[in-house]
Amino acid sequence: MSCNHTIVELMHKYLDRDLTKSEEDLLRSHLQSCHACQSHFHELKRTTTLLNSSNDLKPSVDFTAKVMANLPKEKKRVGYMRWFKGHPVLTAAAIFFILMFGSIFSAWDQDNQLSVSKDKNLIIQEDTVIVPEGVTIEGDLVVKNGSLKIDGSVDGDVVIINGEHLMASAGNVSGEIEYVNQVFDWIWYHLKDFAKNVFAFTKK
Amino acid sequence: MDAKIKEIVKQVKKGDQSAFEDIVNFYQNKVYQICFRMVGNAHEAEDLAQEAFIRAYVNIHTFDDKRKFSTWLYRIATNLSIDRIRKKKPDYFLDAEVKGTDGLDMYSQLPAEQALPEEEVESLELQSYIQQEIMQLPTKYRSVIALRFVDELSLIEISEILNIPVGTVKTRIHRGREALRKRLRHV
Numbered sequence: 340m341s342c343n344h345t346i347v348e349l350m351h352k353y354l355d356r357d358l359t360k361s362e363e364d365l366l367r368s369h370l371q372s373c374h375a376c377q378s379h380f381h382e383l384k385r386t387t388t389l390l391n392s393s394n395d396l397k398p399s400v401d402f403t404a405k406v407m408a409n410l411p412k413e414k415k416r417v418g419y420m421r422w423f424k425g426h427p428v429l430t431a432a433a434i435f436f437i438l439m440f441g442s443i444f445s446a447w448d449q450d451n452q453l454s455v456s457k458d459k460n461l462i463i464q465e466d467t468v469i470v471p472e473g474v475t476i477e478g479d480l481v482v483k484n485g486s487l488k489i490d491g492s493v494d495g496d497v498v499i500i501n502g503e504h505l506m507a508s509a510g511n512v513s514g515e516i517e518y519v520n521q522v523f524d525w526i527w528y529h530l531k532d533f534a535k536n537v538f539a540f541t542k543k
Numbered sequence: 544m545d546a547k548i549k550e551i552v553k554q555v556k557k558g559d560q561s562a563f564e565d566i567v568n569f570y571q572n573k574v575y576q577i578c579f580r581m582v583g584n585a586h587e588a589e590d591l592a593q594e595a596f597i598r599a600y601v602n603i604h605t606f607d608d609k610r611k612f613s614t615w616l617y618r619i620a621t622n623l624s625i626d627r628i629r630k631k632k633p634d635y636f637l638d639a640e641v642k643g644t645d646g647l648d649m650y651s652q653l654p655a656e657q658a659l660p661e662e663e664v665e666s667l668e669l670q671s672y673i674q675q676e677i678m679q680l681p682t683k684y685r686s687v688i689a690l691r692f693v694d695e696l697s698l699i700e701i702s703e704i705l706n707i708p709v710g711t712v713k714t715r716i717h718r719g720r721e722a723l724r725k726r727l728r729h730v
Contacts, residue, residue, distance in 0.1 A: 347721075348717070351713075351716070351717040351720065351721075354720070355698060355713065355716065357698075357713075379724075382724045382727075382728050383720060383721075383724050385724075385727070386720060386723050386724045386727050387692070387720070389669075389673050389727055390673065390677075390688065390691075390692040390723065391692050391695075392669075392670070392673075395670070396572075396575065396576050396579055396670065397572055397575065398571055398572070398575040398588075398589045398592060399589060402567070402571050402575070402589065402592070402593070403564060403567045403568050403571060405593060406567050406571075406593050406596045406597065407560075407563070407564055407567070409593065409597055410560060410563065410597060410600050411600075411601065421559065421561070
């Protein structure tokens with residue numbers, strides 16, 4: 340068998356790449372002279388090679404898929420964030436629509452209080468705006484969230500938003516009567532109004 | 544590669560599960576091999592490797608970014624394997640006294656010089672033969688051998704993974720290698 344313990348120790352140190360230069364020289368010179376140690380060293384190196392040959396040991400092909408399937412569910416927030424990152428244009432569009440419709444609907448929903456364009460001659464009874472007999476309203480009349488009853492006359496256009504025109508008597512409207520009762524009508528009305536204002540402004 | 548792994552780990556820490564897939568892909572062979580070397584059974588090794596990855600994912604927030612990810616992952620894998628071995632059956636030590644024999648140990652039960660038929664140790668059989676011999680070693684040697692030879696880990700890394708002093712790692716590697724030399728000499 341091997342000569343002594345120190346030489347075997349040196350062999351292991353060599354295999355651990357832990358050998359100093361002088362120790363290496365000692366080992367080499369000993370191996371050249373001692374046949375028993377030579378075969379011992381050879382066997383050790385061979386063992387190492389055999390143990391290193393584990394590269395063809397592999398888990399099954401669907402290993403990764405199995406692991407991924409068994410992971411606990413990730414937080415939803417992260418899933419959304421990843422989707423948003425992957426689709427920046429859609430995200431921008433979605434945010435735009437959410438904000439736009441959000442503001443329109445909230446504006447539509449919120450002001451369901453009766454409002455009317457100012458005129459001291461108008462009489463307001465609960466949800467009804469009355470143009471009294473013998474009174475002439477000069478300019479346009481806008482009634483929001485209420486009905487309009489015209490007994491006198493209006494010298495201009497009448498716009499009724501979310502309400503109706505009660506044709507009680509032969510009231511007189513010199514302009515047009517316009518009803519706005521749906522959200523989209525309302526939007527349309529605003530757009531038209533906005534456009535009108537813009538043109539009016541440019542005309543000035 | 545290390546920098547890339549670090550980046551991926553960061554993403555996983557933020558909660559990005561799909562980033563973890565890259566980690567599994569990258570380390571699956573090594574983790575599986577370590578487990579296989581320890582338990583010596585393909586089915587069980589795969590089971591353990593899978594659990595190691597799941598544990599790593601669940602506990603990713605406890606991983607310290609300044610350290611090496613592989614060290615941390617291998618530590619989980621070896622600990623799981625050691626636990627499994629402990630639960631499964633007691634280790635048989637050759638030095639242990641055989642019951643009712645009054646002083647005879649397991650060495651006396653071994654055949655003197657086991658000459659194996661040559662065809663048995665060839666190619667594919669070789670791996671399972673090596674593994675069979677590794678399985679004869681006590682767990683503490685097996686874990687060191689597994690780590691040393693699967694990923695060529697340094698002694699310092701192994702001491703970190705197993706939480707034992709470097710000196711102990713050295714002795715265990717030497718002894719394990721010596722034991723396997725005797726067993727694999729006729730291969």
